[in-house]
């Protein structure tokens with residue numbers, strides 16, 4: 563079904579982080595962009611994907627990154643509900659494989675806990691995009707049919723019908739389950755809408771590869787930090803290309819319990835579902851040996867996406883790196899399966915500064931000579 567349309571990327575002079583402009587998108591990516599930006603896909607019309615995954619916050623939630631100590635989780639469309647996890651970036655997710663096991667360890671999938679496995683649509687990212695519109699604490703629509711109706715009534719509906727055919731929306735009224743994967747046409751249409759969103763998330767407008775790491779020359783300090791990173795971090799945050807990645811994304815797509823503590827501040831936030839005991843991957847795969855494990859996140863644009871870790875416990879990037887170095891006497895949220903690969907690295911304050919300097923080179927929008 564996928565038509566191949568070659569895109570040309572026209573980069574104009576950038577004058578700030580993330581401001582690289584004028585990327586020309588394929589038809590698929592353009593459809594996805596419309597959906598990604600469409601507040602009409604939330605019940606009260608207050609939010610789109612972009613609300614919680616905005617360029618100004620490295621495609622994480624800008625409300626959180628503006629005030630990472632006090633706001634660690636996203637507000638839903640109802641204006642009350644809050645999730646129990648910090649919104650990760652929606653960029654650079656398109657290379658995660660379908661959730662699978664290698665020697666008893668899990669890799670791939672989407673979300674902090676891998677629950678969008680990719681097995682249904684053959685693409686974890688497209689499967690993920692089917693979630694938020696129907697999630698009661700996010701965009702809160704009643705059903706896939708409701709979402710498809712809203713796309714059919716949008717001002718970009720004609721792009722879908724000219725691409726997929728005039729009968730793309732003709733199936734409405736046929737939906738029988740809110741979020742099921744029954745083999746009916748509404749679900750097929752909803753899946754195709756999600757595939758377009760995934761195409762946009764993979765496009766150079768979001769997955770840009772325009773950081774100093776990609777296009778510039780590192781300073782002596784950044785290079786020293788890169789060496790320390792290779793020695794201490796790259797066993798999980800892989801610094802070489804994995805699978806079909808065009809350049810390193812700094813994740814092995816694995817799951818680890820690094821011992822992130824209970825976020826007491828989050829426990830007192832009204833409306834949140836957080837209970838201070840997030841088991842992560844364990845319940846998703848039905849195996850207590852995986853309890854407490856969360857997906858190794860990409861570190862691209864990491865300086866922009868505060869706060870850090872699945873529950874947003876760490877307000878600054880320096881605090882997060884320091885915790886990886888030395889867990890101190892912080893008790894883990896889930897005291898099972900805690901790795902010994904982090905928490906006792908013996909890094910000096912200078913080492914941490916150097917690693918920070920290296921991570922700072924992973925921010926997109928870098929232009930040489932700026």
Ligand code: HEC
Nearest residue numbers: 610611614636637647648649650652672673674691694700
């Ligand atoms: C109300 C805020 C909110 C909205 C709206 C929202 N998201 Fe998210 N997003 C989150 C949170 C929070 C998570 C993490 C949840 C988890 O892991 O359990 C997340 C996770 C993701 C991930 C997974 C990243 C990873 O590394 O696993 C992607 C991709 C993503 N969102 C894309 C989207 C898209 C596409 C839309 C619109 C269809 C959207 N989001 C709408 C808050 C939001």
Ligand code: HEC
Nearest residue numbers: 794795798818822856857858859870871872882883886903
């Ligand atoms: C043994 C595997 C492993 C090693 C080694 C490791 N990390 Fe991580 N890292 C993870 C996992 C897993 C998470 C997510 C943990 C969570 O939220 O529960 C994470 C989270 C992070 C985050 C937060 C990302 C975000 O989006 O919130 C940063 C920053 C980070 N690591 C940097 C580093 C640095 C720097 C090093 C080396 C000094 C390092 N890590 C070593 C596995 C590892």
